[in-house]
Amino acid sequence: MSKLAFAVLGSLVAMSAFAQDSAVKMTRDELLSFLPGTKVTHISSGGSERHWTNEPDGSLYATTNNKNYGSATGSQTTGKAGRWKVSDEGKYCVEIDWKRASEDWCASVLKGEGDAYYLNKVDDKHKIVFVK
Template identity: 90%
Template sequence: MSKLAFAVLGSLVAMSAFAQDGAVKMTRDELLTFLPTTKVTHFSSGGSERHWTNEPDGSLYATTNNKTYGGATGSRTTGQAGRWKVSDEGKYCVEIDWKRASEDWCASVLKGEGDTYYLNKVDDKHKIVFSK
């Protein structure tokens, strides 16, 4: 392979840490330092607002207004224990066994300007709020 091909490949690998709109993918080490004790606000694809705290031992207790199963007004607030972790690949993973459906996902965390964060992609549908 030519030197130019290696240079281009190296540039692409280096740029893979950067996302759209200047957001940067957080590394595994950054997530392991940042995530414990953070309070999380996240909206599901069904519109349910959920809150939890990433406990240092990997546990969490999530509450939701349950718009997906509790009606359009989200009037049936419920809660459930779960787990969080950072995978070997540097992704934020959450497992919650809700009463009607289990939730099990992993996503890259992208840090935008200020204190804005996204899961996998920079847009409002993928926004997640972390606070200390």
Template identity: 40%
Template sequence: MLRPILASVLFSLLLAAQAADLTLNDIKTQNGVQLSADELKKLLPNAKVVSYFSGSSRHWRNEPDGKFVASSDVRRDPSKSSKGANAQGTWHVGDNSTYCVTLEWPRRSESWCRHIFKVGEKYYGVKSVEDGTVTAYEFEFSK
């Protein structure tokens, strides 16, 4: 009885590890479609966002005025895992059809822009559309 459970857990971990290591090339192989600036401008305002990064998940809601408050479970830092963290943030759609975010965490600032691709019902963001080896970070967008 224990072997099937162990096998199932190991298989789930393998799938999670594979999903965490997706690249732009993987997204393109899966027929991912890059969202245009107009599509981003429809998708992003008032969207609830979940961003997965380095084992942590961060949550916020894109306010129409370009601001938000984010929270993170800070899983990548075990010393803070029970505390979590909050950040003030801003967002906008960049001129090059990117989703741009700035976060002011208590101990650091974070600023990035990502080209957003849709694969099935999932979304992924990449830094560059020229380098196929860049990491593809998973996002969830919902209203």
């Protein structure tokens, strides 16, 4: 491998480490203050875009474009009620009982620069959007 390739690879690794280091894990108290009332946009690992609002009572109603399953009528959009909470460990937890698959996860929320937020890890696949 050439010196240039090593230099480029080294730069990419350093930038990734810097991005990870510049993000700060939000504490339980920060999440309890921040999350109620936020509008959420998230892309699932299967590529479905989902939207919901973290209601102050812990409820949510999520909609998705359902890239994974679609429907017999040709309409992919669907919605379902669910719950959200902040765990004792300070993780953001979401439960949605979709028609074909249940979703139940908890993740640390990392706050990056500006209004960038991530679940567990700083990269585009783990990005989540919160809007007050």
